[in-house]
Amino acid sequence: MKMKDKITEKSIELFGEKGFNETSIQDIVDSLGVTKGTFYYYFESKQQLLMDIHLTFIDDLLSRQKDILSDQSKSCKTKIFDIVRMLIKNIEKHGWDALIFFREIRHLNEEQMDKIVKKRALFQHHLEDLIKLGMSQGEFRGGLPADIVTLGILGMCNWSYFWFDPKGRVPDEKVAMIYVDMVLNGIAVQR
Amino acid sequence: MKMKDKITEKSIELFGEKGFNETSIQDIVDSLGVTKGTFYYYFESKQQLLMDIHLTFIDDLLSRQKDILSDQSKSCKTKIFDIVRMLIKNIEKHGWDALIFFREIRHLNEEQMDKIVKKRALFQHHLEDLIKLGMSQGEFRGGLPADIVTLGILGMCNWSYFWFDPKGRVPDEKVAMIYVDMVLNGIAVQR
């Protein structure tokens, strides 16, 4: 693996475990057996490294969301399920990334944060549009404001980054199914 | 107001805005026009101050949850609504507190973190028990695992700390109603 990727990978691990500010450049290079000269050859600053991590993460999510949404053969319900599953499955592959994405965003500078926030909003709006589409096509009931519903679903999914254990007894696929069942059908006994 | 309370209040504000590590004791005392000696007269360490903030926050939540749950006259559905409303209403009064509670917990030491994590788990288990009760009494349908449902509901609520704007167009009462409607009845059109 290239040194730049090694640095990125190890940084994600350390930022996730200890936090951005609590991880020094020295920690990162020491654990790779190199020196700071190497780090600053590949990254112009610690902040830039964090921005790289954020960009890779959100761009990957957006791209996979696009794939799901552009599949014409699927119903809105199925698409919601696919998106929820994707978000939760993501933990297994990119456990630390997501934590960093939510926890360390404030260490970006204004300009960088703005870019990331805009991309996050894009993801959110795509989901909101899907829900609105489902409402207009009669798959989902009207009466509930799509924006709040969207935030509710995203909250459920995103929060799982704080508790979901990939080695736990409930597999990600199952969690996604339960969440979608819950959101679609509710937990109350229907009269 | 007593100096100790002033320090706590201002610290919450600064920790919320800038983060725990990014706020120095000097920042706190400067913005109050006192000196570090004053700070260390009231708090034994920066970490202890953070622990104070965490304890006050979770103890308050637990106490209010207890009040809701112990009301015999209410149905499980109503109790769920009350808890969700309480969590979301909390943002208006304690906006920054909650952010600190979720974001800065890792700056506590092991022993402190353990205490807080246990209290968080208590809150979670109380909610889980309520859902199980609702299932056994026929208010909620069975088939969904109560623990995952609990985490879903908590996720929805807790995530709102990251976006809810007390001055926004949707009032907290309304958000709580939408979330509970969503969780109880689902968003799908029932066949």
Add this chain to the structure above:
DNA sequence: AATTAAATACCAACTGGTTAGTACATCGAA
């Protein structure tokens, strides 16, 4: 009421330690 002892509230200066980032040296391969 006057005096004194003790507790409270605060301050200024300092210490020991850490960290991001820089300047420049070195080394090896093409």
Add this chain to the structure above:
DNA sequence: TTCGATGTACTAACCAGTTGGTATTTAATT
């Protein structure tokens, strides 16, 4: 010999916590 890649040594800034005080308030005693 050039240059991409890495190492060494350093700096300037920052910060948590300590120490040794002082001023003020409170409480007890005569």
